[in-house]
Amino acid sequence: MFAKFLFSKKQDPDNRSKVYIPSRREFxxxxxxxxxxxxxxxxxxCSGPKGEPITFAPNAYLIxxxxxxxxxxxxxxxxxxxxxxxxxxIIADELGADWNKVKIIQAEGDNEKYGDQNTDGSYSVRMFFxxxxxxxxxxxLMLIRAAAQQWEVDPSECHTQNGQVIxxxxxxxxxxxxxxxxxxxxxxxxxxxxxxELKDYKLVGKDVPIYDAKDIAAGAxxxxxxxxxxxxxxxxxxxxxxxxxxxxxxSDEKAxxxxxxxxxxxxxxxxxxxxxxxxxxxxAVLADNTWAAIQGxxxxxxxxxxxxxxxxxxxxxLEEMVKSTLxxxxxxxxxxxxxxxxxxASTVLERSFVAPYYAHATMEPPVAIAxxxxxxxxxxxxxxxPQWARTAVATALGMPEEQVRVNVTLLGGGFGRKSKPDYxxxxxxxxxxxxxxxxxxxxxxxxxxxxxxxxxxxxxxxxTLDSEENISGWNHHTVFPAIGATSNxxxxxxxxxxxxxxxxxxxxxxPNIRIxxxxxxxxxxxxxxxxxxxxxHSFASNSMLDEVAEARGMDPVDMLxxxxxxxxxxxxxGEIKGTFGNYGEPxxxxxxxxxxxxxxxxxxxxxxxWKESLAQGKHVGFAxxxxxxxxxxxxxxxxxSEDGGLLLPNVHYVVDCGVPxxxxxxRSQFEGGAQFATSLATxxxxxxxxxxxxxxxxxxxxxxxxxxSPQNIHVHIVDSTEKPTGVGEPPVPPFIPAxxxxxxxxxxxxxxxxxxxI
Amino acid sequence: xxxxxLKINNKIHEVSAEAEMPLLWVIRDLVGLKGTKFGxxxxxCGACTxxxxxxPIRSCSxxxxxxxxxxxxxxxxxxxxxxxxxxxxxxxxxxxxxxxxCQSGQILSAAAxxxxxxxxxxxxxxxxxxxxICRCGTYNRIKEAIHTASNSL
Numbered sequence: 041m042f043a044k045f046l047f048s049k050k051q052d053p054d055n056r057s058k059v060y061i062p063s064r065r066e067f068x069x070x071x072x073x074x075x076x077x078x079x080x081x082x083x084x085x086c087s088g089p090k091g092e093p094i095t096f097a098p099n100a101y102l103i104x105x106x107x108x109x110x111x112x113x114x115x116x117x118x119x120x121x122x123x124x125x126x127x128x129x130i131i132a133d134e135l136g137a138d139w140n141k142v143k144i145i146q147a148e149g150d151n152e153k154y155g156d157q158n159t160d161g162s163y164s165v166r167m168f169f170x171x172x173x174x175x176x177x178x179x180x181l182m183l184i185r186a187a188a189q190q191w192e193v194d195p196s197e198c199h200t201q202n203g204q205v206i207x208x209x210x211x212x213x214x215x216x217x218x219x220x221x222x223x224x225x226x227x228x229x230x231x232x233x234x235x236x237e238l239k240d241y242k243l244v245g246k247d248v249p250i251y252d253a254k255d256i257a258a259g260a261x262x263x264x265x266x267x268x269x270x271x272x273x274x275x276x277x278x279x280x281x282x283x284x285x286x287x288x289x290x291s292d293e294k295a296x297x298x299x300x301x302x303x304x305x306x307x308x309x310x311x312x313x314x315x316x317x318x319x320x321x322x323x324a325v326l327a328d329n330t331w332a333a334i335q336g337x338x339x340x341x342x343x344x345x346x347x348x349x350x351x352x353x354x355x356x357x358l359e360e361m362v363k364s365t366l367x368x369x370x371x372x373x374x375x376x377x378x379x380x381x382x383x384x385a386s387t388v389l390e391r392s393f394v395a396p397y398y399a400h401a402t403m404e405p406p407v408a409i410a411x412x413x414x415x416x417x418x419x420x421x422x423x424x425x426p427q428w429a430r431t432a433v434a435t436a437l438g439m440p441e442e443q444v445r446v447n448v449t450l451l452g453g454g455f456g457r458k459s460k461p462d463y464x465x466x467x468x469x470x471x472x473x474x475x476x477x478x479x480x481x482x483x484x485x486x487x488x489x490x491x492x493x494x495x496x497x498x499x500x501x502x503x504t505l506d507s508e509e510n511i512s513g514w515n516h517h518t519v520f521p522a523i524g525a526t527s528n529x530x531x532x533x534x535x536x537x538x539x540x541x542x543x544x545x546x547x548x549x550x551p552n553i554r555i556x557x558x559x560x561x562x563x564x565x566x567x568x569x570x571x572x573x574x575x576x577h578s579f580a581s582n583s584m585l586d587e588v589a590e591a592r593g594m595d596p597v598d599m600l601x602x603x604x605x606x607x608x609x610x611x612x613x614g615e616i617k618g619t620f621g622n623y624g625e626p627x628x629x630x631x632x633x634x635x636x637x638x639x640x641x642x643x644x645x646x647x648x649x650w651k652e653s654l655a656q657g658k659h660v661g662f663a664x665x666x667x668x669x670x671x672x673x674x675x676x677x678x679x680x681s682e683d684g685g686l687l688l689p690n691v692h693y694v695v696d697c698g699v700p701x702x703x704x705x706x707r708s709q710f711e712g713g714a715q716f717a718t719s720l721a722t723x724x725x726x727x728x729x730x731x732x733x734x735x736x737x738x739x740x741x742x743x744x745x746x747x748x749s750p751q752n753i754h755v756h757i758v759d760s761t762e763k764p765t766g767v768g769e770p771p772v773p774p775f776i777p778a779x780x781x782x783x784x785x786x787x788x789x790x791x792x793x794x795x796x797x798i
Numbered sequence: 799x800x801x802x803x804l805k806i807n808n809k810i811h812e813v814s815a816e817a818e819m820p821l822l823w824v825i826r827d828l829v830g831l832k833g834t835k836f837g838x839x840x841x842x843c844g845a846c847t848x849x850x851x852x853x854p855i856r857s858c859s860x861x862x863x864x865x866x867x868x869x870x871x872x873x874x875x876x877x878x879x880x881x882x883x884x885x886x887x888x889x890x891x892x893x894x895x896x897x898x899x900c901q902s903g904q905i906l907s908a909a910a911x912x913x914x915x916x917x918x919x920x921x922x923x924x925x926x927x928x929x930x931i932c933r934c935g936t937y938n939r940i941k942e943a944i945h946t947a948s949n950s951l
Binding site: 118119120121122249250252253254256257258259260261262263265266268274299300329330331332334335401402403404405450451452453454455481483484485704708711712713714715716737738739743745746747749750751752753 | 816819820823828830832834835836838839842843845880881887895896898899900902928930932935938941
């Protein structure tokens with residue numbers, strides 16, 4: 041019997057970084073298909089957050105049929121990172137399949153079949169690189185054995201290429217012609233299977249175009265809202281304007297009088313805490329088409345009890361948070377004696393940094409389709425986390441999970457928003473209530489008003505210099521409402537997990553370090569957004585380091601290299617008061633290596649011609665930041681346009697993400713990351729008054745447009761043989777301070793508040 | 799409820815709709831062409847861009863009653879027979895899309911630009927494309943792809 045996957049409903053950066061270690065035992069299974077094909081399943085034995093073994097049933101990762109069709113299953117969600125291409129291509133490369141003829145199908149959400157599918161935390165490649173290689177190599181060995189048996193030759197004389205087994209004598213056979221022999225073979229033992237060497241890969245380490253590019257360019261790719269079911273109604277919901285608000289009474293008379301409107305249904309929402317996977321309180325209008333539903337919603341008359349958050353004002357909270365950083369907080373990391381360092385300091389630099397709430401604003405607003413029947417509920421949704429959606433729907437409907445199926449469409453952007461299944465739950469509840477298929481469509485205003493926001497934040501950093509101008513102390517105060525508070529309002533401090541994102545993992549050799557947190561309450565739904573608290577932590581730390589370098593009369597690149605000391609693995613043992621997450625990986629397996637960090641820093645200075653640029657008076661800024669186990673250094677150049685606007689002519693990134701899997705998608709993530717970060721730094725911000733979000737659409741919540749984008753983004757990838765790590769999130773954190781440091785060179789003004797204007 | 803006869807991608811579609819219904823929802827919900835995307839509903843993001851008599855419009859903010867009787871509408875599905883318009887080919891060549899959601903609108907805006915200005919400068923591209931938001935950050939590749947398409951015209 042396989043142990044059931046214990047699903048944690050409370051998601052925070054600690055448990056979202058669960059580590060899954062595939063075991064060789066029961067790793068692969070074969071089966072036959074009704075169509076006569078061959079199926080190779082990969083079975084993961086995994087360990088949960090506390091190391092408990094979790095075993096998954098065999099599942100289909102590779103299907104081969106007699107028409108010579110190789111079909112690979114993509115079990116992670118595609119939201120723009122290219123993962124639907126990058127994982128299957130690893131199997132295909134090991135197998136020796138003809139990549140141009142490989143078909144990819146998307147897995148539904150099923151943890152027993154597919155293991156972890158939570159596409160988040162930049163860990164798909166990190167987690168699945170080895171299992172995919174192993175699966176492909178095993179299938180290759182079996183195909184070779186099948187062919188060798190037919191030909192009566194030694195398997196060592198055969199290899200695979202472009203969907204064929206080839207004998208050194210020149211004989212060839214298509215994979216599809218080997219199925220009957222394959223079915224008679226036993227799965228080779230792991231020790232019999234040898235993986236290809238990195239240098240022999242034809243896809244891994246190369247630019248591989250995404251599988252869906254042509255469909256997308258032809259308008260044929262299927263996103264969430266593109267799924268139609270006969271008889272389906274479209275629902276648009278008026279949700280509680282303030283978190284915790286409840287409907288006192290409502291009239292649906294005028295809405296129901298409108299053409300196309302068929303029904304109005306109240307959703308009994310979760311009060312406070314809202315949690316991360318529950319529907320908000322609201323009134324849903326169901327109609328024959330989206331426009332009618334939107335018109336129907338406008339005609340609703342609702343009286344709300346706005347509840348305790350109706351006086352919430354984010355500017356006021358931020359002021360209080362800034363004030364709190366002046367007092368002593370809860371110590372989360374301590375090394376040496378910072379108080380003594382301050383007492384003996386010749387210079388103390390003290391700066392305060394603030395950043396706003398951010399919304400994800402995925403181009404595709406949340407949307408989900410549910411088709412409820414008394415004994416089965418089928419879902420179609422653009423979700424990063426189909427398994428959580430399945431559990432949340434089953435819980436909301438009071439059905440066993442086995443009676444819920446979640447089909448995953450392409451996601452029109454995710455960035456962490458579409459991990460949370462609240463919108464999927466809405467569709468399920470409405471389909472059940474209306475006894476008809478329902479598509480819930482969020483408008484852009486709904487998306488901006490009801491997101492799980494990146495937290496607003498205040499930080500204060502004090503740096504002490506001794507009589508020789510060496511850095512003797514680093515004191516970092518950070519305060520922001522925690523993600524955990526969305527489920528548990530008593531969580532008033534950031535979690536260990538959130539602090540492990542660019543704060544307590546301060547890697548520099550400073551003799552006295554004190555890191556402190558302060559209390560703050562959540563008045564809205566807080567979630568994770570691309571790189572999470574690395575965003576504000578890197579902004580503050582790297583802006584401060586640049587200022588310290590200037591105060592010491594040092595080049596910031598030289599200063600960081602110097603502060604990193606010898607090439608070695610570091611740990612923060614004995615200094616961190618809680619646990620150091622290391623993104624869910626044991627530090628022995630993924631060490632914190634100063635040499636790799638120094639390497640990306642040195643290389644970016646070379647690539648961007650840092651010293652020459654400075655000598656030429658170019659406005660260039662530098663920052664480096666390791667996140668999600670990927671080492672990144674960044675240099676941004678800025679100029680003023682003729683009309684006084686901000687131009688970003690050049691960005692240089694150097695990334696060390698271990699073995700580069702799909703180099704084109706690594707570059708595209710960094711290009712996109714720079715643009716995403718430009719929005720966070722210069723245009724975006726959410727604020728609350730009277731408990732309500734003040735922005736409505738892309739007019740108030742602005743994201744950059746083409747003319748505001750960095751013009752040339754140069755991505756330099758370190759050729760590494762280290763274990764691969766993810767690239768979805770790591771581009772964001774170093775970019776913002778590198779940009780701010782560059783702007784300082786141009787304007788002479790330091791940036792302490794995001795978003796900034798020049 | 800009015801009756802409208804729309805020429806979309808060289809095919810006539812007869813639909814019944816409220817006069818105020820935006821073309822976006824007519825195309826998606828009534829005609830059933832799903833390549834045109836909903837992004838903001840206010841003409842701010844360009845995801846819903848279609849061509850009306852060859853010019854790009856934001857279909858989310860364009861009422862069906864405003865579409866002239868003799869007008870022709872082109873959606874992404876009708877830009878080419880087999881997805882082989884020079885702009886579409888350039889998009890695939892440069893692997894422009896990340897999530898892909900905004901790309902129908904981007905491609906139609908780019909195609910319209912090249913129709914009127916076959917050799918646009920970077921500044922002209924920015925001016926023509928600034929109404930189309932891409933949240934993934936594909937702006938640089940879009941610009942490169944437009945130049946490539948321009949060279950292949």
